[in-house]
Amino acid sequence: MKPLVGLFVIGALICATSALSQETHSHPPPEKLGHVTFATSCAPRVEHDFERAVALLHSFAYVAAEKAFQDVAIADPRCAIAHWGVAMSYFHQLWSPPSPVELSKGKSEIDRALRLNVRPGRERQLIEAAAAYYDDFEHRSHRVRAKAYEEAMNTVAQSNPTDTEVQVFYALSLIATAPLDDRSHANQKRAVAILEPIFRDYPDHPGVAHYLIHAYDSAELAPRGLAAARAYSKIAPSAPHALHMPSHTFTRLGLWDDSITSNIAARTAAHSQRDLGEELHAMDYLVYAYLQRGRQADAQQVIASLAKMDGLVGSDFKVGYAATAMPARLAMERDNWNAAIALQPLPESSPQVAGVVFWARAVANARAGHPRVAEADIKGLETGQQQLLAEGDTYWATQLDVMGKEARAWQAAANADANEAIRLMRAAADVEDKVEKRPVTPGPIIPAREQLADLLLSLKRPQEALKEYRAALVAAPGRRRALVGAAQAANLLGDAKVASQMRAALSN
Structure with missing residues (x-):
């Protein structure tokens, strides 16, 4: 019987090892969103979660960022800056303006942050800058409020010249308020002047690479954006938008094969995360690149998949x-x-x-x-x-x-x-x-x-x-x-x- 026992033990060990191996390989890959350092007055136990939420925000993962900031606010009810983060997740600076519901929710979050009466300093300044955007949103246009936010952020940036996060958020506000008929790209160049030195010092910061791509997104400036474009998808591959964004530069330069690769990855990631907007955004860029490559059948296949997708309404x-x-x-x-x-x-x-x-x-x-x-x-x-x-x-x-x-x-x-x-x-x-x-x-x-x-x-x-x-x-x-x-x-x-x-x- 001993040989049989031995065989059973060996077999059990093999099965256990196999099961352990399968269990190990079933785990998702480690989350990679880049590296953000954002000191706050909140409880030390929420520091990591808060910085993760900011990293999500920098990659325009707005739904995930909203939840992450809300979780921080629950874990530390005195963390005023967490409510700022929730409000910022509704303020899609480079996309379409927030809906009336989002504006109401954002205003409520900023009001909660202000009621917590955080002491004077950078955190309160950031909260008050966001308040400039949400203030009187029922009567002031998005463009007027976005400009008020940018001007407030200018003041915050001048008060905190060595604070990386402040400078990065200010640069984004400059890009967001750049006049679309300004062919000199003055705002974009101001943003670049802020972001490029930070990019050299913090090459794994998701917001810096991301916003550089946006700042360079013009026929004049696109060639200068390749370094950021090549870097961003490696900095934050867990964010579908980070996988897509390099294709903005690739499209400007006619690098169609690079754009195809970028948007296939972004589409797959967005689909797995059930991010319909990001999935469709990547699909549109993918179709565009396929057509420029003469790959009409591939473009047609992407479009055919629309028939299987729910939630396709023009109001979004x-x-x-x-x-x-x-x-x-x-x-x-x-x-x-x-x-x-x-x-x-x-x-x-x-x-x-x-x-x-x-x-x-x-x-x-x-x-x-x-x-x-x-x-x-x-x-x-x-x-x-x-x-x-x-x-x-x-x-x-x-x-x-x-x-x-x-x-x-x-x-x-x-x-x-x-x-x-x-x-x-x-x-x-x-x-x-x-x-x-x-x-x-x-x-x-x-x-x-x-x-x-x-x-x-x-x-x-x-x-x-x-x-x-x-x-x-x-x-x-x-x-x-x-x-x-x-x-x-x-x-x-x-x-x-x-x-x-x-x-x-x-x-x-």
Whole structure:
């Protein structure tokens, strides 16, 4: 019997070892959110949890940050700065403004923090700066309140010149309030001047790398953002947004394969964390990159997955915009007018979300030879523009104005009025060139200047078309349609060298 006992013991040990191994490997990987040091007057036992919450906030993991700060406030009821953190989790500085419910909750949290009567110093200054944003939100616009917050943060930053967190949050406020029509990028450059020295000293700080990518998110500055872009996904790989953010820089530089890799990872992470907005945001950038790479089947596969997703409503701007833009991109990039004409707005779509569908249908109908049918959607764009102006949203009102001009231009072209078509499209391109894109999108569905080049090429004016394609490619390097169009224009001009250069760029 001894051999049998021995075999049983050995077998039991093997089974136990196997079970232990399986149990060990079933654990999730260690959380990596970067390194944040944020001294507070709260109880020492909540220090680590508070710093984790700040790290989540820096990676725009707002729902997780809200809960983390709430947990700190429960663990230490005297921790006023935890209520500041909850309020900051509702203040999405680079996304759409908070909803009325979020504003009410944020104001309540700031009021609670102030009632705890924290002693004068950095913590109280930060709380009062956030109060400047939430104060009288029922009557003051988001833009006015965001500017008040930025000015308050300027004062806090001057009072705490060596405090890393204060400086980082101030830099973010500068980026958030940068005028979108300021082509000098003055605010962004001020933010860069603050963040770059901190990045050298604290290369694993999630907010620094993140906000540098945003500060550099323009055609002028994007080449300077590669170091931060390459670093951020390694600093905080547990945050889906950190996996996605490098693709902002990759998109600006036409690095499509890098963007694809970035957004596949971000999409997977967001899905596993049930972050619908972040998942769709990554999917939109992924579709855009696939299309620029000529991988239309891959783009179509991503879009097909929308049918299996719940919660796709236009009232949630981040969700609505991405879910609406993706099928519009696929149809319009491929000149598939029938697919574009069949698009429908999501339920509860805001004017800027529904406007994507109105624009695509209007342009598609005009280019398919149905200019009169396009009229209803053009009117939809004009109505949406007026609604946005009434709400004080000048950025998206301008975008709908550009879309309306583009649709009118193609309508005029379909009616054989070439001069009016060119005038309208050039006006659209000139307006669009003056305004930076919002981070919610990798770019317009089709840039206006690229459409101007398309129009000129269709009118058999290849020399002018090539000039506009080249200008469009400066603003948006590597766009496939622009490269193909430029090669066609060069061929018509007999310029084999330029045509070859444009074709070669398609495979880079």
